């Protein structure tokens with residue numbers, strides 16, 4: 001039998017199951033840390049004061065909530081992840097197939113953040129259909145590649161949102177920094193990035209397995225954003241404590257945003 005764990009006891013992504021991840025983090029409630037990062041993403045997009053032309057959600061996993069949030073602020077959204085299993089899971093919802101996952105409590109939370117605390121079912125359905133229309137491409141991509149979606153997507157997107165992906169690729173901080181550079185190379189000059197990571201986490205739990213964390217800190221995130229050509233004055237990095245999540249391997253969430261230098 002092949003041991004799919006690394007010597008450090010971490011699971012390899014070949015053993016990842018989209019449904020396990022969905023069940024662990026997204027099937028019951030909108031967890032408090034998730035409420036905080038969604039509200040943060042919405043605030044950054046709202047403050048931009050313009051509708052983004054092309055948006056990318058990188059490392060979406062089997063989730064839709066970040067795309068549902070972005071769909072009111074972008075004309076077109078592409079989604080990418082390394083694992084086809086995740087994209088198949090997301091596609092079921094996008095096609096409104098019968099075996100879809102339910103994201104309506106997230107949609108309700110998003111609408112509440114936007115000032116509609118009592119959104120009814122019809123309003124929720126409208127936002128979800130808007131998302132289904134807005135999402136165009138679903139791509140398999142590896143953040144460790146230079147040009148993770150091909151050379152033609154270099155400097156292409158006006159908005160990149162990436163939640164808990166780039167720090168989850170490997171426990172090696174150098175790999176994380178390279179992934180940040182690769183993914184943010186797809187941001188257009190003047191474009192906006194929103195990145196969430198597990199704070200100072202070396203392994204996080206999905207089902208019974210532990211997957212890697214790069215142990216990202218506030219300083220490391222700020223330095224990396226500078227390395228990725230983000231304008232210093234635009235960089236915001238915050239830690240949201242979530243001690244109840246220590247059972248999952250982390251007790252804080254790091255959320256960051258920045259704007260890339262505009263073209264000279």
Ligand SMILES: C[S@@+](CC[C@H](N)C(=O)[O-])C[C@H]1O[C@@H](n2cnc3c(N)ncnc32)[C@H](O)[C@@H]1O
Pocket residue numbers: 013016058059060061062063081082083086141142143144162163164165166168169
């Ligand atoms: C913790 S999940 C985050 C999923 C989702 N964005 C969320 O916020 O819940 C980490 C994701 O990173 C993806 N991933 C792992 N290695 C990757 C790589 N080398 N390139 C791109 N994505 C990768 C996994 O497939 C998984 O979907």
